[in-house]
Amino acid sequence: MARVELEGVSKVFSDGTRALDELDLSIPDGEFMVLVGPSGCGKTTALRIVAGLEDASGGVVRIGERVVNDLSPKNRDIAMVFQSYALYPHLSVYDNIAFPLKITKVPKAEIRRRVADVVRMLDLEPYVKRKPRALSGGQRQRVAMGRAIVREPQTFLMDEPLSNLDAKLRVQMRADIKKLQNELGVTTVYVTHDQVEAMTMGDRVAVMRKGKLQQVAPPEELYRWPVNAFVAGFIGSPAMNMLQARVARQNGALEVVAGETRFELSEAMLASHHGLAAYEGKPIVLGIRPESLEDAALANVDGQPRMRGTAELREALGPEVLMHFSVAAEPAITDEVRELAEDVGDDRVVGQLGVPGRAGAQLVGRFSAESRVREGDEIEVAIDARALHFFDAESGLAIYDA
Amino acid sequence: MRVPALTLRALILAAFAVFFVAPIVWLILAPTKSDAALVTSSPFSFGSFGNAWRAWHHLDAFSDHIYRRWMTNSLIYSLSATAITLAVSIPAGYGLALGRFPGRKLILSVTLVVMIMPAATLVLPIFLELNALHLIGSMFSVILPFSFFPFGVYLAYIYYSTAIPSELLDAARVDGCGEWSTFRRVALPLAKPVVALVFFFSFVSNWNNFFLPYVVLADSNQYPITVGLSNLLASTPSFNPAVGGGGQSVNIFKPELALATLLAVIPVAIVFLVSQRALVRGMLGGAVKE
Numbered sequence: 001m002a003r004v005e006l007e008g009v010s011k012v013f014s015d016g017t018r019a020l021d022e023l024d025l026s027i028p029d030g031e032f033m034v035l036v037g038p039s040g041c042g043k044t045t046a047l048r049i050v051a052g053l054e055d056a057s058g059g060v061v062r063i064g065e066r067v068v069n070d071l072s073p074k075n076r077d078i079a080m081v082f083q084s085y086a087l088y089p090h091l092s093v094y095d096n097i098a099f100p101l102k103i104t105k106v107p108k109a110e111i112r113r114r115v116a117d118v119v120r121m122l123d124l125e126p127y128v129k130r131k132p133r134a135l136s137g138g139q140r141q142r143v144a145m146g147r148a149i150v151r152e153p154q155t156f157l158m159d160e161p162l163s164n165l166d167a168k169l170r171v172q173m174r175a176d177i178k179k180l181q182n183e184l185g186v187t188t189v190y191v192t193h194d195q196v197e198a199m200t201m202g203d204r205v206a207v208m209r210k211g212k213l214q215q216v217a218p219p220e221e222l223y224r225w226p227v228n229a230f231v232a233g234f235i236g237s238p239a240m241n242m243l244q245a246r247v248a249r250q251n252g253a254l255e256v257v258a259g260e261t262r263f264e265l266s267e268a269m270l271a272s273h274h275g276l277a278a279y280e281g282k283p284i285v286l287g288i289r290p291e292s293l294e295d296a297a298l299a300n301v302d303g304q305p306r307m308r309g310t311a312e313l314r315e316a317l318g319p320e321v322l323m324h325f326s327v328a329a330e331p332a333i334t335d336e337v338r339e340l341a342e343d344v345g346d347d348r349v350v351g352q353l354g355v356p357g358r359a360g361a362q363l364v365g366r367f368s369a370e371s372r373v374r375e376g377d378e379i380e381v382a383i384d385a386r387a388l389h390f391f392d393a394e395s396g397l398a399i400y401d402a
Numbered sequence: 403m404r405v406p407a408l409t410l411r412a413l414i415l416a417a418f419a420v421f422f423v424a425p426i427v428w429l430i431l432a433p434t435k436s437d438a439a440l441v442t443s444s445p446f447s448f449g450s451f452g453n454a455w456r457a458w459h460h461l462d463a464f465s466d467h468i469y470r471r472w473m474t475n476s477l478i479y480s481l482s483a484t485a486i487t488l489a490v491s492i493p494a495g496y497g498l499a500l501g502r503f504p505g506r507k508l509i510l511s512v513t514l515v516v517m518i519m520p521a522a523t524l525v526l527p528i529f530l531e532l533n534a535l536h537l538i539g540s541m542f543s544v545i546l547p548f549s550f551f552p553f554g555v556y557l558a559y560i561y562y563s564t565a566i567p568s569e570l571l572d573a574a575r576v577d578g579c580g581e582w583s584t585f586r587r588v589a590l591p592l593a594k595p596v597v598a599l600v601f602f603f604s605f606v607s608n609w610n611n612f613f614l615p616y617v618v619l620a621d622s623n624q625y626p627i628t629v630g631l632s633n634l635l636a637s638t639p640s641f642n643p644a645v646g647g648g649g650q651s652v653n654i655f656k657p658e659l660a661l662a663t664l665l666a667v668i669p670v671a672i673v674f675l676v677s678q679r680a681l682v683r684g685m686l687g688g689a690v691k692e
Contacts, residue, residue: 053572073575086573090591103578103587147577157576 002064002154003029004050004187009059011045011211019045021211023059030185032178034202036192037234042211043191044159050189051157052076063155074103076155079148083160085140087132087147094119094128097146118146121180138169145177149184156181156188162197174200195235199223207231224387229285229332229396232389238290238322240389241363244330245286247279256390258286259329259360263305266385275399276390284399285332287389290322293365295373299382309363311377321367325379331361332393432660433457440656457661460653464634469662471623472630477669479541479615479626480608483548487604491551492597495558496589500571510559517552522613529617543618544626548608554600561596562589598680605673627666634662 004027011020020042027033035043048054050061052073061068068076079100087096095102097118101111119125122142132140141161148156161177162170178201181188192198198205199219207214207222207230215227219235226232232240245258254265254276270276276284296306313324365381373379390399428445435449443449461469497503498510528547529538537543566589574584612628619625622633636642638654 051572051576053575072580073572074578074580078576080573080576082569082573084567084569086567086569088570088573088588099574099587100577103583147573151577 002187003027003031003062004033004155004189005060005062006046006050007060007062009046009049009061010057011042011049011054012057019211020049020056023208023211023213025206025213025216027187027189029187032181032188032190032201032203034190034192034198034205035208036195036198036202036205037208037214039193040210041208043193043208045211046208047157047159047189047191050155051078051080077151077153078155078157079151079153080157081144081148081159081161083163085132085144085161085164087140087143089132092129092131093124093135093143096132096143097124097150100147100151114150114152118150121149122146137165138173141165141173145180149180153186156186156190158188158190160192161190163192163194170197177201196237199235205235207234225398225400226389227398229287229391229398232287232391232398236289238364238366241288241290241293241361242332242391243286243288243327243361243363244283244332244393246283247276247281249280254280256284256286256388259327261305261307261327261329261383263383263385269385269388273390273400275401279390279392279399283393285391285393285396287391288363288383289387289389290364290366292384292387293323293363293367294382294384295323295365295367295371296380296382297372298368298370301382301384304382305385307381307383309360309379309381311373311375311379312362314373314375316369318369320369321371321373323365323367323371323373323379324362325365325381326360326362327381329361332391429660429664433657433664435657437655437657453657454661457657460655461658461662464637464654464658465622468622469630469634469665472625472627473666473669475541475624476609476626476628476666479544479548480605480669482541482545483551483608484601484604486545486549487551487554488597488600490549491554491600492558492590492593493585494555495560495596496562496585496593498555498559499562500566500568500589513552513555513559517556521607521611525614525617528614532618538618539620539624541624544615547614548611551600551604551607553607554604557600557603558593558596561593565596566592595681598677602673602677606670609670631662631666634659 004025006023006025009020009023010018012018023042023046025033025046035046037043045054049056050063052068052071056069063076063078088099091099094115098111098115101114106114119128122145124139124142124146127135127139127143132143135143141164144161148158158177162173165173174197190197190201198207199222202219204216204218205222206216209230215222215231217225222231222235226235229242233242243258245256248255248257248262250262250264254270255262256265265273265276296304307327309325309327311323311325315322315324363381367373391397392399424446431446431448432440433454434451435443435447435453439447439449498506498513524547532538532543532547537546570588570592571584574588579587609626610628611626612632615626616629616632619629622630625633634654638656638659
């Protein structure tokens, strides 16, 4: 077990692509660190550099106390789980799991014992004699995990290990992997593009974009205090609603104005976001999480700001209703938002871009199940002003303190 | 309309089949007949097993069992050269497909160029080279040039660059393999189909090669079967009236020749059947996602 450290790690491919730009990341012993970001953000490159499958163009990689830049993968004492599982097709399940031990010349009796332990831990006993082709996706995934665990390595590296499983199995394996990592206490670097996986599994999550680290924080902090509009938009599902707004002063109090919606900033809000004062008269981006929006007919808190809109689509999920509605305001389409929307396979934020030919911005609210709002209704929506987010309209940086 | 169309198609197919199969059937039946019957009786009639047995005795007796000698020579030459070819071309194809080193593209292009060059074009320079090395007349003068088989490198290259997922090799490296044991323990066991292919093609091309051994070997005891057969042909009175007159007991006639060519095909057929078995489908099933 060991900590993993990356100091100013860069990667420039031979075609000139800069996949990683001065990545600094320190992962303490035993931590479950998730690297997350849209495709092409450099997360897999970072992982492969830690594994030694890719050379860093610059910077230092440390595992434990050792600088491993010049060590080949076999000498780094790591185990890796690949997206495709990469099981050896000519070997049985038993031999697949025993493979790393045989290579490192572990005594036969010990190999038998350790493989048997792992096989039991992962419920693979009935399959030890089978070849990978005779296994289901979930079983193959467990064999791949087994091959990593049996090493008792200093570090686990996992490259989207769940992305080839169906949704139900993925949820189960998510919990299983997290539990296993807790029991083994092995430092783990886990790469995924799925923010739900990141939030549910990581002790801390590192959000990356275009080769640059955006923010490293525990999931709750990432969700509550995103450093910029990209992190805010990436973390959370449905994604944060973002509107163009400006800060104005009315009767001595600071107000946020977004289209037809305007509301006064509370004392508490200003206290935690007093940087806002400097934006008086300037454009900002207002971010509202879907759960901060509620059908006004059901909101029982007095003095909450309201916004008017037209219900467009009602998605009843059971415990709650996702209400898509349009409001008279400009959607905030920052570069980050556009990039997120264009990222293949991630359509959570496409709604943010607005529907062509329809004025105003499309928002999503997480209403309680009792909401009677139907598609086409003119609605009033209550905003929970205690959990709003503000971003600089130019840089996309979150506005907290001055 | 349908039935005549079908009939027409069947007729065309049958005509082609007969055209191609007839000579093969004739050849198989030929050793069972006497030399005279071969000309006079119906082309597809069966003679007798006795005739075939006698033809073998004549063939075997020719020049003190030299036919067996030629077959053995061919086996030695072809198998040794094929062994060298396999030992070289599989790792070479692997390296060219998955390695990243300067000159890789150049080596690949050169491989392609020499692959499409007819082997016969090199016979003369190879002869001069072997002569300079004092190898003319030794078995190495055949085996070494035979073992040069760029097509094998190319086949291995294609296989490794398309059929083996690179994550599999990455997994081996992370699991503790160096470059050699990654090849030995993962890449090579998975290359069974291409090993079989290279084995087959290399063996067949070595077995069938006539020109090179014809040029570099002087002693008829060293001939492979290809050169031997032509030698045999030259000893047949019906093809070469100059022989068989002067009281020599040369009993090589058309049935013996037919038998000689038929027997010469057998090793190739066996090699084909053996390598065919290794060309298993689904070799990589379960390695990575499908």
